[in-house]
Amino acid sequence: MLVIFDCDGTLVDTEIIWAKASIEVFQEEDLDMDLETYNSTYAGMTNAEIVQLIEEELERNLPFDILERIDDRAMQKIDTMKVIEGAHEMLDQLDYPRCVCSNTASDRLESNMRRGDLWDRFRPYVYSAMEVGTKQPKPDPNVFLHAATVLETDPADCIVIEDSTHGVQAACQAGMRVIGFIGASHSYPGHGEHLMDAGAETVVRRLVDIPATIEALKNWHEK
Structure with a gap:
């Protein structure tokens, strides 16, 4: 076995760290999202998949650097x-x-x-x-x-x-x-x-x- x-x-x-970082960045883009919704909807997906799904739902593109911003924000929290x-x-x-x-x-x-x-x-x-x-x-x-x-x-x-x-x-x-x-x-x-x-x-x-x-x-x- x-x-x-x-x-x-x-x-x-670590999922909670990336979730909080993502929500902070999404909120900077005027996307209203809470932690429970994020976790229940996107847990286990890659950041690129999450952004693509959100863009499809919004029918518009998010800023080109949003993945980099999420990574940077999460790395600021990784020591926790x-x-x-x-x-x-x-x-x-x-x-x-x-x-x-x-x-x-x-x-x-x-x-x-x-x-x-x-x-x-x-x-x-x-x-x-x-x-x-x-x-x-x-x-x-x-x-x-x-x-x-x-x-x-x-x-x-x-x-x-x-x-x-x-x-x-x-x-x-x-x-x-x-x-x-x-x-x-x-x-x-x-x-x-x-x-x-x-x-x-x-x-x-x-x-x-x-x-x-x-x-x-x-x-x-x-x-």
């Missing part, structure tokens, strides 16, 4: 980043091979994971969707199928830990089972229901519950 983790919002509490509580304890208990599959660029993945002392617990099995396979981000299954191929594991024998509906959809399309995670700072009312609707078999609020949940799903599947 292979256990696949998303990173942002699952291992490191924390590892999600229980991450290291959970990894200490996990006996299965593991990897990370994310929509985040590999350089930023490494930076965020190093900040949380997580890099050496996964490297070299850390994959950025837009840098492997077909280069398609989640909700395309590309990055999950790439990981399964590299680690020589049948997708049906993979369990994915995801905090976003896009990630859950991608994993399900890859033929993998999914545990939804709703314990990060960007979680919102109805988050668990959204993940279950997208295909997660169950949800957890605490990372330390992941090993036992995996065993329960494994035993249920074998029966």
Whole structure:
């Protein structure tokens, strides 16, 4: 069995940082958006995808430098980043091979994971969707199928830990089972229901519950 983790919002509490930075910049462009709406609508998407979707909804272009402004604003806040509580304890208990599959660029993945002392617990099995396979981000299954191929594991024998509906959809399309995670700072009312609707078999609020949940799903599947 292979256990696949998303990173942002699952291992490191960065989704809230990017959400706040994005909202601040969007508000500078007179776009009225609150944190709950942002998280429930855009969590798990790349910034470029989010901007494209907003432009389509507005039927107008946003300033050409808006992605750079969001990045700059987020990097001003990145020192507040924390590892999600229980991450290291959970990894200490996990006996299965593991990897990370994310929509985040590999350089930023490494930076965020190093900040949380997580890099050496996964490297070299850390994959950025837009840098492997077909280069398609989640909700395309590309990055999950790439990981399964590299680690020589049948997708049906993979369990994915995801905090976003896009990630859950991608994993399900890859033929993998999914545990939804709703314990990060960007979680919102109805988050668990959204993940279950997208295909997660169950949800957890605490990372330390992941090993036992995996065993329960494994035993249920074998029966």
